[in-house]
Amino acid sequence: MPVIECVPNFSEGRRPEVIQAIARAIDSAEVTLLDVSSDADHNRTVITFSGSPEAVGEAAYRGIAEAAQRIDLSAHDGQHPRIGAADVVPFIPLREATLSDCATVAHRVGRRVGEDLGIPVYLYDAAAQRSDRATLPQVRRDRYEILRETILTDPTRAPDYGPARLGTAGAVAMGARQPLIAFNVYLDTKDIETAKHIARAVRESGGGLKHIRALGLFVNGRAQVSLNLTDFRVTGLYPALEAVRHEAAKHGATVIQTELVGLMPQQALFDAALAYLQLPPETDSLVLERRMGDLTGDYRPIWFE
């Protein structure tokens, strides 16, 4: 039974009734709603859900439709760059499914969103139809206020589905990709420039670590380095955090706390633990619940007091 995941980001993190309405719309399809994580500073919500490719596609459509009705991008502010009410909608393979299966879902949902909702759709990553849409930053290069103009005239801004025109719902970046980890690092300073310097140094586009995207933001009264780990098996949480700490030290800053946005694969946490503990990587096969599951089929966590 194929299982895929969808992790849409919506440009609303402050009005609970809006967030709940979108979550309900998603949940009204035959999916498992896994998480709803909102951030008021970013004015953004990440919803995670899973199920069959068909059900997940339907749920994604309903969430996008609800968001389009409820969120007016022309009135939206927040720390995070965005292009739409439903800003990013990625599909991720989990079990017995491939990136190609997820790209098919992205195309199918994208077409419906473009044609039935009149929302421009940009297909990215494994769903991209153009080489200049291979990555999300390329697609999201122009934030809503800019895109509203450039979509009318710039051929590189021509959507894959839907009209070349932005309404109050903006546009949606829709794609297929491997899981991403959204990990925010809070520093012991209020200086946003420090966070920006660190972000530029650690991210791949700045000559830093591969598969790391980073932004420097001001959140909750502190400087924050907001990270996206786009391939945690190559660059995981351990090297990512070590790099941030290293760069922060150059600015006389330290990490006081971190947070995860949405969910993360178990393997990412195991990899970080094994790296920190200096254990051989194959030690994850010595996890009790994993060994019991492999031999009995019962993978349930065991609770010890």
Next chain:
Amino acid sequence: MPVIECVPNFSEGRRPEVIQAIARAIDSAEVTLLDVSSDADHNRTVITFSGSPEAVGEAAYRGIAEAAQRIDLSAHDGQHPRIGAADVVPFIPLREATLSDCATVAHRVGRRVGEDLGIPVYLYDAAAQRSDRATLPQVRRDRYEILRETILTDPTRAPDYGPARLGTAGAVAMGARQPLIAFNVYLDTKDIETAKHIARAVRESGGGLKHIRALGLFVNGRAQVSLNLTDFRVTGLYPALEAVRHEAAKHGATVIQTELVGLMPQQALFDAALAYLQLPPETDSLVLERRMGDLTGDYRPIWFE
């Protein structure tokens, strides 16, 4: 359905045919054999198996009987202190079982081992009948060569089951306890005294961390701090390793590698990762497979390339 675990330590880590014979004897009962980990330097093997309390008790008895036939303690050498061929046999509750259930199994198996195999049995921890047997180190205070004499005359060495006399199989410490993590830390020095100093500083009995036992050994050509974490929810891998690194630095030594002996609960690895990553402790509820399992019943790990 109650599930318990047994993690016997046998005083054989060099002869594969002996280790395999003991594993086969255990596996001949209705249990799930989870792991067999041997260490030639320690001349010791840890076998982990699980199942119903009745089956686990039966398997433990068969393993002890096989070890008694195959291992002659009077000819045994190795880095680790020991009292018997089957040296330590702990029972641990996993699902729908309590420490008390495990103590009952320890008593039942202990009586059979004492009466039918003629091997002295010392009940410890949650199975102890005497306050001076609350901890394993108390029970294992006299190694085989010493115990062979003291058991004849010292009333504090009177076994709970079996004769007050040691044969070539020695004695067995049998108990009920919570899970323990056996974690070895290799230093970049050959000086065993360094490892011993570090062990004395970090262990609870030396005024160090609670629920930490430690020994300094020489293994694989290096100094090794051998740790037992007897309550990882109170003192986990992160504070334990931080303490070892801190003490090692005082001696100009660093940790080059670590190893796990046997299995460890998933939660221990999660706790270590969250501590290192400076994430809030409740972040383990944001693990994808855990969240999916909680909502769908499917806790299987998801493999990402």
